[in-house]
Amino acid sequence: MAEVTIGVVVFPGSNCDHDTEFAAASFPGVETRMLWHNEHDLQGSDMVVLPGGFSYGDYLRAGSIAKFSPIMREVIDFAAKGRPVLGICNGFQVLLECGLLEGALTRNRDKKFICRFMPVKVVNNRTLFTSLYQQDEVLNLPVAHGEGNYYAPPETLERLVADDQVVFRYCDEHGNVSDEANLNGSVDAIAGLSNKEKNVLGLMPHPERASDSLLGSDDGRRMFRSAIDYLSGI
Numbered sequence: 001m002a003e004v005t006i007g008v009v010v011f012p013g014s015n016c017d018h019d020t021e022f023a024a025a026s027f028p029g030v031e032t033r034m035l036w037h038n039e040h041d042l043q044g045s046d047m048v049v050l051p052g053g054f055s056y057g058d059y060l061r062a063g064s065i066a067k068f069s070p071i072m073r074e075v076i077d078f079a080a081k082g083r084p085v086l087g088i089c090n091g092f093q094v095l096l097e098c099g100l101l102e103g104a105l106t107r108n109r110d111k112k113f114i115c116r117f118m119p120v121k122v123v124n125n126r127t128l129f130t131s132l133y134q135q136d137e138v139l140n141l142p143v144a145h146g147e148g149n150y151y152a153p154p155e156t157l158e159r160l161v162a163d164d165q166v167v168f169r170y171c172d173e174h175g176n177v178s179d180e181a182n183l184n185g186s187v188d189a190i191a192g193l194s195n196k197e198k199n200v201l202g203l204m205p206h207p208e209r210a211s212d213s214l215l216g217s218d219d220g221r222r223m224f225r226s227a228i229d230y231l232s233g234i
């Protein structure tokens with residue numbers, strides 16, 4: 001019997017759903033469920049992942065139509081119960097659009113799609129998604145986005161920082177945060193953010209694309225492992 005069931009939501013236009021499922025299912029004791037956006041049933045998921053891609057073609061704004069998908073009502077209720085929800089790239093955009101996370105993702109500073117590995121610093125390792133990382137550890141993770149430029153107004157940002165909700169920042173390979181290292185122009189170099197309760201995490205980098213050293217990095221693997229250990233009670 002599976003110890004942990006991980007549900008991966010599939011929107012029209014998701015393109016990282018199978019990679020995410022593959023990464024999650026590679027852990028012993030994990031079963032996965034693909035959750036079609038038009039359904040209302042989370043199929044017993046212990047954790048829900050909103051994967052990367054271009055839900056509804058990114059029309060209007062990335063994530064702005066996906067938030068109306070029927071499954072999102074269930075995901076919002078699930079998150080309100082303190083259950084884990086992870087949004088990767090387009091999933092992060094959906095989490096912001098539906099209000100599970102605060103702020104917005106806008107076009108990259110240079111208005112260009114960025115597709116490359118980037119150093120990313122773990123700013124808070126005291127979440128269920130990051131417990132197996134060292135505080136301030138520098139990860140090598142791929143990004144692939146056109147709308148990754150995070151923004152929150154100064155008073156919101158101050159509160160997010162004070163409440164330890166900033167979980168990842170873009171940095172250089174030595175862990176230094178600078179304008180040059182912050183390629184998409186995100187305010188405060190934010191690459192990943194949680195809600196106040198820390199059970200909802202959204203990030204632009206793709207941990208599922210860095211889950212095997214054959215892919216150039218397995219630094220994303222511990223994000224899944226941290227959550228799976230938490231759900232298995234380890």
Ligand SMILES: NC(=O)CC[C@H](N)C(=O)O
Nearest residue numbers: 052053089090145146147
């Ligand atoms: N890989 C992704 O999820 C990124 C696509 C995203 N919709 C964008 O901003 O371009």
